[in-house]
Amino acid sequence: GEHGEHGEEGEEEEHEFMFTNSDVQVAWMLLGSVSFVMGLLYLVNWRDDDIRRYTWKIISTTISIFLAVLLFQGFNEVLMLVVAGFGEKTIALFQILHCTVYIVVLQFTIAFVSGAICEDAVNLDEEVWVINDALREDNGEAVPPAMLNRIRRLEKRRSAYEDEDGLEIPVIKVKKELDSRTLTMQCSARLLAHMAGFACINSGGTMQNLSIFRHRPLLTLVPLFITQIFIMAVFSCFGFLRRWLIEARKSKAGGMGRRAVMYDEEVFEAENDISALSSSFLLVQVFRFALTGVL
Template identity: 40%
Template sequence: MHFWPVQDNLEVSVAVQDSKMCSSLRNWKDDDIRLYAWTIISTTTCLFTAILSFSGIKVLSDLLIHIPEEMNGVECVRAYLLFILAFSTLQLAAKLISGAYCDCCCPVDMSEEVWVVADSLRADHGDEVEEKQVRTKTGLRSVAWIEGVEVFVEKRKLNLERSTMNVRAWAQLLAHLSGFAALEAGGALQHMEWFRETPLRAFVAVIINQVSIGILFRGMDLFRLYTIYDKEDERVVMLDEAIEEAENDIVSLASSFLTVQVLRFSLSGKLPDMAGRISPYHPSGMFTIG
């Protein structure tokens, strides 16, 4: 008979309990609790998807171009090129999905109001309803006759809502992927010979990484500013908001991890690798007890 180790049993138990808790929060009666529960679930799923995607891209890059460990400078250049590629993909995807540059992936009329099902208990909640099915067409709320049943409907800017949701979803996913790429680039910079000597120099690498990212952000913003003419267009506003949130995610993700690396370096006396591991451990840092 095979028994799982205690650690595996604990992990399975915790996973089951977390699943039960998430399920209960997703169906909570309070609207705010449901909103935050789904937000947390969405963000967590997005983070895991981004890190797995970036890991795959990194492995593919290593297979295509093998760089010896002693060539830290070349590895740093490759890491920054991967970050630029990831962030450029984010910019391009957000521009195409929002329709700020072309209408190939976005409806033309974003201000169009249509009747949609307004009954959250129905499976077709939020789906568009033909106007001929609506009983009273004046106002913003009415009743429609759908498959022999009277259903509450309301007028909403469905094209705008769907486009906003798509832009935010892809922008968040690619922002996290770009954040991990920026983290990798900053880690490669920290592990160059001069920066890895002391914690202070490693922190200088964090500052250089953040300044470099900021310069790239500003350059992209200026390019977007001079290539978009109608600043008041809803699609342009949607794009600007999505890019701004993405840039904040990238900066916060990269700076927090790299700063923690510096703190661990100052305490342990050894700079962790880019995965956060310290091997072997040398207790000879700034604060040593015993």
């Protein structure tokens, strides 16, 4: 009998599961992730408009930054495979050209989206009725022409109409074309500005690790100035082209001058982001090298 009891205790000890540190860390990660998502859902449905607006703004910025990092790293890996056989100075040159490509793409993308180029006259001030219900999948879309005659109080900016099923759909009158272009410009400019900023950081960091700079902290400031002077020169060239475009389109009908101004303002903000992001990161690397000896 005693032998049988000892045998059962031995089997229980053998089957006892021990959690490793990795198991505990993964468990905390899962709990934290679920709690984080639940917190976001709570904030985006908060009763205060400002809380909801800034929550969505933070989410959008975070997604933009991580997407820009992943896209840049992917393109940069391809570039490094192409220039693998070149010297370190040539690779540094390719990196600064890589940054220039993003700046050029940024300029032409925003110019095209804004309608400053490749587009004729457009009425940006035209107001149309759109769906104003955040819980609907067609929120923000124009009200179907067949439903326009069902809208109550057409003289107001906010109203509602009944669809075929008798459901009341809230609507609002907005400048849809202008709002759509503004949103697309902001999205494109932010993503491309982050990609250009990371490319500028990478080019400056590559130069800081060149044999002529990496021996003294003070010398690592030189790549910072080189990259900033270079991108400022590129910005100045495109700034001249934008001012010329504004003057050329100013007297034309169809809002061409206005679209050129929209393009200029959006790109100017993006250029500031590129310069601030890259210069601050490279300057921190200089301080780290001076304090720790690690570049």
